[in-house]
Amino acid sequence: MTRLVVTGAGVLSPAGIGLQSLAAQISGHRGVPRSRSLDAGALCTEGPPDAIFNAVADFDVRQFLGRKGTAALDRQSALAVVACGQALEDSGLCVNDDNRDRIGVALGTSWGSLKSISDFVKESLLADRPYLVTPTHFPNTVLNCAAGQSAIRYGLRGINATVAGGRIAFLNALEYAANALRCGHADSMLTGAAEELTAHTAWAIHASRQEAKPTIVGEAAASFVIESFDAASACSRHVDIEVLSVSTGFCPGSRKPERVSACLDGCIRGVLKEAELGARDVTCVATCEAAGADDLHHGIESRAVAAVFGQTQVERIAIGSIFGECLAATGALQMGVMLALHRAHPRRDGQFSVMTGITRDGGYGAAVLRGWCRRGPNRP
Amino acid sequence: MQHVVITGLGPVSSIGIGIAAFSEALAGGRSGISPITSFDSSGFPHIHAGEVRNFRPETILRHLDPSAAGRSTLFAAAAARLAVEDAMLDLEALPSDEVGVVIGTTSGEPTIVEGMTAQLLAHGFGSVPGEMFRQSTADRLSHGVSEELGISGASITLGNACTASNAALGYAYDRLRNGDATVMVAGGADSVCRLMHAGFHRLGALAKDECSPFDLRRSGLLTAEGGSVLVLETLAHARARGAKPYAEVLGYAANCDAANIVSPDVASIARCMRTAHRNTSVTPSEIDYICAHGTGTRTNDLVEVRAIRDVFGDDMPPISSIKSMLGHTMGAASGFGAIASALAIANGILPPTINFTSSDPALGSIDPVANVSRRARVRIAQNNGFAFGGNNTILILGACV
Numbered sequence: 098m099t100r101l102v103v104t105g106a107g108v109l110s111p112a113g114i115g116l117q118s119l120a121a122q123i124s125g126h127r128g129v130p131r132s133r134s135l136d137a138g139a140l141c142t143e144g145p146p147d148a149i150f151n152a153v154a155d156f157d158v159r160q161f162l163g164r165k166g167t168a169a170l171d172r173q174s175a176l177a178v179v180a181c182g183q184a185l186e187d188s189g190l191c192v193n194d195d196n197r198d199r200i201g202v203a204l205g206t207s208w209g210s211l212k213s214i215s216d217f218v219k220e221s222l223l224a225d226r227p228y229l230v231t232p233t234h235f236p237n238t239v240l241n242c243a244a245g246q247s248a249i250r251y252g253l254r255g256i257n258a259t260v261a262g263g264r265i266a267f268l269n270a271l272e273y274a275a276n277a278l279r280c281g282h283a284d285s286m287l288t289g290a291a292e293e294l295t296a297h298t299a300w301a302i303h304a305s306r307q308e309a310k311p312t313i314v315g316e317a318a319a320s321f322v323i324e325s326f327d328a329a330s331a332c333s334r335h336v337d338i339e340v341l342s343v344s345t346g347f348c349p350g351s352r353k354p355e356r357v358s359a360c361l362d363g364c365i366r367g368v369l370k371e372a373e374l375g376a377r378d379v380t381c382v383a384t385c386e387a388a389g390a391d392d393l394h395h396g397i398e399s400r401a402v403a404a405v406f407g408q409t410q411v412e413r414i415a416i417g418s419i420f421g422e423c424l425a426a427t428g429a430l431q432m433g434v435m436l437a438l439h440r441a442h443p444r445r446d447g448q449f450s451v452m453t454g455i456t457r458d459g460g461y462g463a464a465v466l467r468g469w470c471r472r473g474p475n476r477p
Numbered sequence: 478m479q480h481v482v483i484t485g486l487g488p489v490s491s492i493g494i495g496i497a498a499f500s501e502a503l504a505g506g507r508s509g510i511s512p513i514t515s516f517d518s519s520g521f522p523h524i525h526a527g528e529v530r531n532f533r534p535e536t537i538l539r540h541l542d543p544s545a546a547g548r549s550t551l552f553a554a555a556a557a558r559l560a561v562e563d564a565m566l567d568l569e570a571l572p573s574d575e576v577g578v579v580i581g582t583t584s585g586e587p588t589i590v591e592g593m594t595a596q597l598l599a600h601g602f603g604s605v606p607g608e609m610f611r612q613s614t615a616d617r618l619s620h621g622v623s624e625e626l627g628i629s630g631a632s633i634t635l636g637n638a639c640t641a642s643n644a645a646l647g648y649a650y651d652r653l654r655n656g657d658a659t660v661m662v663a664g665g666a667d668s669v670c671r672l673m674h675a676g677f678h679r680l681g682a683l684a685k686d687e688c689s690p691f692d693l694r695r696s697g698l699l700t701a702e703g704g705s706v707l708v709l710e711t712l713a714h715a716r717a718r719g720a721k722p723y724a725e726v727l728g729y730a731a732n733c734d735a736a737n738i739v740s741p742d743v744a745s746i747a748r749c750m751r752t753a754h755r756n757t758s759v760t761p762s763e764i765d766y767i768c769a770h771g772t773g774t775r776t777n778d779l780v781e782v783r784a785i786r787d788v789f790g791d792d793m794p795p796i797s798s799i800k801s802m803l804g805h806t807m808g809a810a811s812g813f814g815a816i817a818s819a820l821a822i823a824n825g826i827l828p829p830t831i832n833f834t835s836s837d838p839a840l841g842s843i844d845p846v847a848n849v850s851r852r853a854r855v856r857i858a859q860n861n862g863f864a865f866g867g868n869n870t871i872l873i874l875g876a877c878v
Contacts, residue, residue, distance in 0.1 A: 197735070208613065209585075215594045215597075217676070218591050221672070222594065226520050227519075227520040229679070232679045235679065236866075238672055239583055240585060240637075240638065241637050241868060242738070242866065245866025245867055248734075248735040248867060249735050249738065253735055254733050254734070256732060256733070257731070257732070257733035257866065257867070258635060258731075260635060261585060261615030261618075261634040262616045262634065269633045272633075276651050276655075280654075296602060300602040300603075300605060301610040301613070345633065347578070347624075347632035349623055367574075
């Protein structure tokens, strides 16, 4: 089986822009780091009461991409496009006429941009005539806008996919990208996910919660250059992460939480088996839900992780606790955090980690990763 | 590498629900276009679309609760149930990790987002029920299929816009070919909605009351809806259970224009076709039929024919557009194309391009199978799908040897 590796990352998170801000956010805290609350200001003026917003602060797409071609980009696409550009740069993968047909894109999403879709409908409903909508906003209503815009910006003509999966969308995209690489549809895949913070996503998150605690709404985008180990080696690109296995699925009858736990449990064991590892080989587990398992999933994920890793000493990173609910971007942040930790700490070289995810409807997924820093003797 | 075959077809369309009704309507050149009823079309100069009338999901679905899902999810789940019935497949006889679902869509659940928007305009965000948000995400489409079929394996929704079901079928083919699965239920779904109707009208791409691809007087597309789901399985599995395949999936190619978010690109589409032919070891002269993307807009049809001519030369096989009958079913469109291609191979009937009155000199000499279906031997068929975002996917089907 072709070995697949990550050779570069671009991450925009509530911690800031770039991997260093991500590492700084995580390091210096023992256990679960605390989230940094940011005023989302104009992003979300009609948000739910008592909600806390973790936005990518001061993000202005024009600072990264200039004015040309950015006027009609919605926030979701802008975040994704910038993350993809940073991943290419971090990897050192130069796009040119010799390779652009072989570089693909796979991005995860929930709705595309729910705000763009809803605002377009609103425009039609309120206009003097229902067709007097802004034509340049129409493409923003389609699910694959971010992936298409990323391809346009960097001239990526390979296979281009958008995978809708909510919280497991990045794992879905990772699985899709792995297939595309192994089947020879592409040599490199920009693989990521994005979720914008808007009143629409804030209310969607808020409305699906059952407990009284304030809703913590996040946003983020992250993208990774994934290619075969052989291709990365041939071009002397750094191997940051090896993706040993990834699998996603859906659990019918998901109104019974124990069923979803059992499905995720089986999925984690499956990806470990495929990676030829046992639970004891794993150093770190990154979950998507908040620590304490008190969020809308009622501990489904924690239960599965406890069942697999119960007696072993694993470090736990709960992405929901650090950034708030980032929906489709959650999985991309999990990988971003793992990569940032490896890059910052040579002592983590060669360590194995597992990332897991579930959606409230019964989607589940897991992946096994292994990482290294970019300096030091312990190269893969 | 496993051979991959199509053993079940599940169309839920404006011209027929279920394979018997659909294939008869397709061969009969029937139009599924009618005045819009699914949203208030007052104020729109053009008020026709390809809506699925008489869709009663409760008569088809066995497990999914119709009140707990949006229209696109119900189309997908009903189409999947019909495809599994057509394949005479007992899913319970298979280990759950050997069966997967992949559904393509352009807009996911647009009618739910439209309802949500009307609600928040009238009474504010706080009045939108949680269940509405919950049903609005696009992953509901594949999850609804998995729920309906009781499948606990892979279940993903691809949002590759109007080429999404070709992309879904391609991904399903890959998983089967590599032995990652034994059976894949794959296709697409979308719903007629205000959003698409307004957007395409504003782009000047919407026809008035009929869609006439490749015709000199073609004036645009008509928005439409439905579910188009196919059962794909390994040839070994189909043989072992005595199933008779409609066609074999020979392979596919997908690429991206990386140029303009809405306009198709001749060179890019031609590249995608060439890659598809190379991936399947098929030469243009071996292709007996092209099921066109054929939206009926002036630009699409011109770009598509130019790309085909670039690859095939002047020796082009018949090229017909079933969108002349169905309208543009968006994320379901290339799934219907795949169903039509599989039927052309299995039954030896080319579906027509209806509403054809006069040739367009700009397109040169083509055979659009004008107005009336025709008997022909189809050994290999090419199914085209293009989309916003510059996504192209070309699927190649062949007769089972």
